Amino acid sequence: MSVTVKLPTQLRASAGGEGAVVVEGSTVGEALEALYAAHPELRERLSDEDGMLRRFINVYVSGDDIRFGELLDTPVVDGQEVQILPAVAGG
Numbered sequence: 001m002s003v004t005v006k007l008p009t010q011l012r013a014s015a016g017g018e019g020a021v022v023v024e025g026s027t028v029g030e031a032l033e034a035l036y037a038a039h040p041e042l043r044e045r046l047s048d049e050d051g052m053l054r055r056f057i058n059v060y061v062s063g064d065d066i067r068f069g070e071l072l073d074t075p076v077v078d079g080q081e082v083q084i085l086p087a088v089a090g091g
Contacts, residue, residue: 001078003031008085014041028059029072031082046084056087 005021012019021038025031036043046057052072053059059066060083066074076082 001026001076003076003079004081005031005035006081006083010086011042011045011084014045015039026075027070027072028061028066028074028076028082031076032072058085058087059083060085 002022002024005023007015007019007021009019015021015035016039021035023031023034023038025034032046046053048054061069061074061076062080063083066072
């Protein structure tokens with residue numbers, strides 16, 4: 001299933017300047033693995049050593065925070081958007 005992973009400005013340099021990347025996957029975890037395969041530098045920016053998302057990385061599927069769902073096992077369907085938003089300090 002094709003899903004679009006939307007990247008914030010601060011991560012785009014690690015993805016060749018792209019703001020959105022279309023990948024295949026049926027869960028958020030599979031979509032992120034496909035994203036990492038295409039842009040390996042993003043893995044170290046988004047996940048820790050055990051493969052889980054860093055605590056300051058927020059991920060949404062069609063606007064819903066995956067922390068209140070099934071985390072990386074959250075299902076995605078064809079055409080959905082996965083948005084990555086790092087928490088930003090300050091204000």
